[in-house]
Amino acid sequence: MKFGVVRFPGSCDEGDAVLACERVPGASAQILWHGDADLQGAEAVVVPGGFSYGDYLRVGAIARFSPVMESVIRFSREGGLVLGICNGFQVLCEAGLLPGALLPNVGLRFVCRQVNVEVVRSSHPFTADMADGEVLSIPVKHTTGRYYAPPQQLGFMQAHGQIVMKYAHDGNPNGSSNDIAGVCNEAGNVFGLMPHPEHAVDPLTGSIDGLKIFTSMAHAHG
């Protein structure tokens, strides 16, 4: 499995994302520069966290138009697996690859802590190594993480199994609709979440639960 990890000006978690991908047995990872439309043979793409293009105008709004994103959009339409983490999730929403948008946290504060994330649907390429209802310990660190979609769209997403992860145990850190932590597109091959699985892959930092997302992707790819 060859992972490609996008680097925008202002990305800051692409290094950890590469390390997380490389912990998957048999996998390799390579950085994809934002100005280069070539995905360099990547079999799955990770859009990492950070502050792409300074988060100017709106989070993710400008990154969405970079040359690499045009290729990522095409890649996703061909069924390729795309994972968006935090700012990457925001970019995928702005690009229209995922429904909804991310708004400022209800408390207006930067939230940085370990949260419990419940797997709502394990029948997805990104959660295949997990069980329904399993709770993962993964950190969040964001100011703009309040997931929002209009009520009608939320109903549609619910009915189509697009709500993949929720904050568990009343631990919603940002006021997101229905405690949503992560959603996928209708086809199931694009997944975005606010928590940072790439920061939970080594016992040194308290949890290795995040690694399961990366191993799931590798297994789904076969």
Added chain:
Amino acid sequence: MSTRARVLVRPKEGILDPQGVAVERALPALGFEGVSNVHVGRLIELDIDDPSQLPAMCEKLLANPLIEDFEIVSEP
């Protein structure tokens, strides 16, 4: 000949605007009473040759229509 234009971007009606709430709560603390319904948005000013492009520009980049309303104000 370019036109000076302004685009006002606001949080959509009905979506919680915590910045507006924070400002609304801060004002009485400074002695300004009787203020309600505060919302915080963005002002974008630009010179543009063809103002008919503005709506598309707003839909595509300047605002996110899912969460924001925009209003175009062109100066004569």
